[in-house]
Amino acid sequence: MTADTPIRILANASASRIIGRELTRRGFLSAAVAVGAVGALAACTPTSTGGSPQASGGPLENKLSIYTWGEYDAPEVMSAFTSELGPQIVIDSFSSNEELISKLVAAKGTSGYDIVVPTGTFIPQMVENGLLTKLNRDLIPNIEHMDSAFLGRDWDPNNDYSICKAWGTTGFVYDKSVITRELKTWNDFLDAAQNEASGKTSVLDDPGDITGIYFWANGIDWDTTDAGNLDAAEEYLVNTLAPHLAAFDSYPGGQSIPQATMTLMQVWNGDARIGILEGGEPDRWQWVLGAPVTEIWMDNWAIAAGAPNPEAAHAFINYVLTPENSLAELDYIGYHTGGTDIEQAANDAGFEMLDLVFFTPEQIATMRTGKVTEAQGRLVDIWNKMKAAAGA
Amino acid sequence: MRSPRFALAIPAWAWLVLFFVVPVGYVIWFSFGYKPGIFGTHANDVLSFDRYVEALSPTFFQTFLNTLWVGLAGTALCLLIAFPVVYWMAVKVSPSKRGLLIALVMIPFWTNFLVRTIGWQVILAPEGWLSTGLNTIGVLDGPLEILYTRTAVLIGVVYNYLPLMILPLFVAFDRVGAPLREASKDLGAGPIATLARVTIPLARPGIIAGVLLVFIPLMGDYITATVLGGAKGNMVGQLVASQFQTAQNWALGSAMAVLLMLVIALSVAIGAVILWILSLPFRSAHRLVLGPES
Numbered sequence: 106m107t108a109d110t111p112i113r114i115l116a117n118a119s120a121s122r123i124i125g126r127e128l129t130r131r132g133f134l135s136a137a138v139a140v141g142a143v144g145a146l147a148a149c150t151p152t153s154t155g156g157s158p159q160a161s162g163g164p165l166e167n168k169l170s171i172y173t174w175g176e177y178d179a180p181e182v183m184s185a186f187t188s189e190l191g192p193q194i195v196i197d198s199f200s201s202n203e204e205l206i207s208k209l210v211a212a213k214g215t216s217g218y219d220i221v222v223p224t225g226t227f228i229p230q231m232v233e234n235g236l237l238t239k240l241n242r243d244l245i246p247n248i249e250h251m252d253s254a255f256l257g258r259d260w261d262p263n264n265d266y267s268i269c270k271a272w273g274t275t276g277f278v279y280d281k282s283v284i285t286r287e288l289k290t291w292n293d294f295l296d297a298a299q300n301e302a303s304g305k306t307s308v309l310d311d312p313g314d315i316t317g318i319y320f321w322a323n324g325i326d327w328d329t330t331d332a333g334n335l336d337a338a339e340e341y342l343v344n345t346l347a348p349h350l351a352a353f354d355s356y357p358g359g360q361s362i363p364q365a366t367m368t369l370m371q372v373w374n375g376d377a378r379i380g381i382l383e384g385g386e387p388d389r390w391q392w393v394l395g396a397p398v399t400e401i402w403m404d405n406w407a408i409a410a411g412a413p414n415p416e417a418a419h420a421f422i423n424y425v426l427t428p429e430n431s432l433a434e435l436d437y438i439g440y441h442t443g444g445t446d447i448e449q450a451a452n453d454a455g456f457e458m459l460d461l462v463f464f465t466p467e468q469i470a471t472m473r474t475g476k477v478t479e480a481q482g483r484l485v486d487i488w489n490k491m492k493a494a495a496g497a
Numbered sequence: 498m499r500s501p502r503f504a505l506a507i508p509a510w511a512w513l514v515l516f517f518v519v520p521v522g523y524v525i526w527f528s529f530g531y532k533p534g535i536f537g538t539h540a541n542d543v544l545s546f547d548r549y550v551e552a553l554s555p556t557f558f559q560t561f562l563n564t565l566w567v568g569l570a571g572t573a574l575c576l577l578i579a580f581p582v583v584y585w586m587a588v589k590v591s592p593s594k595r596g597l598l599i600a601l602v603m604i605p606f607w608t609n610f611l612v613r614t615i616g617w618q619v620i621l622a623p624e625g626w627l628s629t630g631l632n633t634i635g636v637l638d639g640p641l642e643i644l645y646t647r648t649a650v651l652i653g654v655v656y657n658y659l660p661l662m663i664l665p666l667f668v669a670f671d672r673v674g675a676p677l678r679e680a681s682k683d684l685g686a687g688p689i690a691t692l693a694r695v696t697i698p699l700a701r702p703g704i705i706a707g708v709l710l711v712f713i714p715l716m717g718d719y720i721t722a723t724v725l726g727g728a729k730g731n732m733v734g735q736l737v738a739s740q741f742q743t744a745q746n747w748a749l750g751s752a753m754a755v756l757l758m759l760v761i762a763l764s765v766a767i768g769a770v771i772l773w774i775l776s777l778p779f780r781s782a783h784r785l786v787l788g789p790e791s
Binding site: 200201203204206207208210211230234304307312343347350351352353354360364365366482485486488489490492493494495496 | 532534536537538556557559560563618619622623624625644645726727728729730731735736739740741742743744745746
């Protein structure tokens with residue numbers, strides 16, 4: 106892990122790698138967050154009565170709290186921000202947009218989080234429900250370093266509330282020492298999950314991505330609201346697939362790949378790259394981009410309504426958008442950050458496994474953007490039932 | 498002077514009301530409501546038992562059964578492991594060394610619960626050191642397939658809750674004291690009879706306390722199952738958490754939480770009745786009546 110981690114543990118070389126990884130990983134973070142959630146909510150006091158504090162370029166607060174996806178920020182960028190500009194950063198992580206939204210909804214502007222990182226498709230409803238506060242773009246001049254292809258998307262055409270943080274896609278990784286045939290599509294994934302990889306398969310802990318597997322494999326629109334399609338998806342996922350699943354894990358790159366706990370894992374590309382690089386057996390694992398279609402998602406920097414440290418939040422977003430920091434982030438998280446010419450910079454820097462970070466125009470053409478529809482509640486319902494059925 | 502005595506109890510009552518009665522009241526109230534839409538968590542304008550019906554549907558009911566199984570098996574294993582250890586600590590070991598042994602039991606307990614559980618994740622991984630070691634000495638052929646099963650959860654909960662069983666048992670055994678055992682021996686009882694007729698009956702409150710201290714929190718455990726259980730070792734705690742955190746369905750989550758409380762209360766009540774029935778013949782046979790002979 107990084108050299109600047111402040112925790113010091115004496116252990117032998119192989120154990121220290123595992124410990125270091127474990128201490129920062131999703132398991133630790135998300136469980137700690139979940140357990141601490143009630144306390145955290147209770148401890149946070151609203152800094153304003155009604156309305157959200159808007160940054161105006163005043164002095165930075167001495168704290169900054171970020172609620173984001175697991176393993177999603179380069180530690181060296183975080184610590185450089187603190188040493189250059191002052192605010193101490195506290196990071197919490199979530200596994201799905203639903204989890205993020207539920208915490209913001211429950212806290213009603215007193216979550217205590219400054220920066221949140223929702224996926225683009227969820228932004229319109231989050232704005233409508235008053236969960237996000239408008240950005241003061243005067244404080245974020247570094248947006249000029251962003252590739253315009255990743256700005257002004259449907260969900261926020263003027264980037265009033267959000268700026269691209271990273272984008273990626275969904276596929277799967279399998280253990281070639283167990284699955285000897287070649288898997289290429291979501292149908293292959295579903296077939297292997299019920300055969301060679303039965304009981305050793307994990308899927309993302311995210312309602313949209315779990316149900317996506319079925320829709321993508323069967324050529325059904327991912328944003329379908331048709332009751333027949335949803336019923337068929339539920340029937341298949343809950344009764345046929347779920348009994349073969351071993352885990353619902355949004356970050357298999359954290360442990361499942363390095364420790365070879367699973368044989369087949371649905372995974373986001375950057376997490377797959379982290380896991381394969383850390384596992385030390387790159388030839389054992391095969392990454393497959395979901396096919397015939399899969400998703401493209403874009404996560405965005407945004408500021409939560411009622412953020413207690415809005416100045417620091419703007420300063421941070423501005424800070425990470427510089428080309429150097431954007432590249433450092435890409436190196437660590439393994440996702441395209443949307444910076445101008447970053448592919449060239451990453452190649453020049455000699456980063457490994459860039460085929461899991463950058464995709465060809467033909468590949469991008471197979472990727473679909475999700476949509477939050479009235480079926481959202483139903484998808485969450487299916488996801489819940491799958492979890493219960495997998496444990497039966 | 499009644500009022501000062503009452504005044505002393507006010508903090509305790511306030512604590513109980515504010516942090517137990519009110520929150521549980523809210524949970525019960527929410528459980529009769531419903532989820533109004535994607536961005537609403539609960540609404541109570543229409544009251545019904547529908548959430549309970551939903552929570553008891555076959556899909557979720559299975560998780561309740563699994564949880565009860567882990568709860569009962571985990572508590573039984575804790576008792577089986579703790580009993581001989583505590584007996585040895587309280588009876589066989591010299592009193593000067595007992596403090597040290599208690600400290601050894603307690604020190605791991607002071608380590609963060611989550612870190613200890615994640616430690617087991619590393620140990621039980623199919624290519625972790627335990628798996629490799631068992632393969633090397635030939636006990637096992639092929640990787641250890643325990644992680645992300647109910648067995649892993651069981652191992653985790655026994656490890657995590659064992660100190661909660663050992664401590665009350667130790668206090669109870671320690672309190673029985675050597676003089677009573679010696680008296681029993683003087684009166685002709687062998688070691689087994691002494692254990693069955695003197696030590697265990699006198700230590701019974703400690704045993705019951707240990708069982709309750711382990712069983713109740715274990716049934717609501719969420720961390721161990723999340724870290725070690727994967728999809729197969731699902732427990733109700735996770736269902737409740739996912740209803741609140743991800744599904745944002747506070748009504749259904751509350752109904753599940755209330756059902757979990759009922760399951761726990763019912764299990765404890767059934768256990769108490771069984772214990773009472775079992776002790777009936779024993780009690781009448783050994784009643785000692787002290788008083789003037791008539």
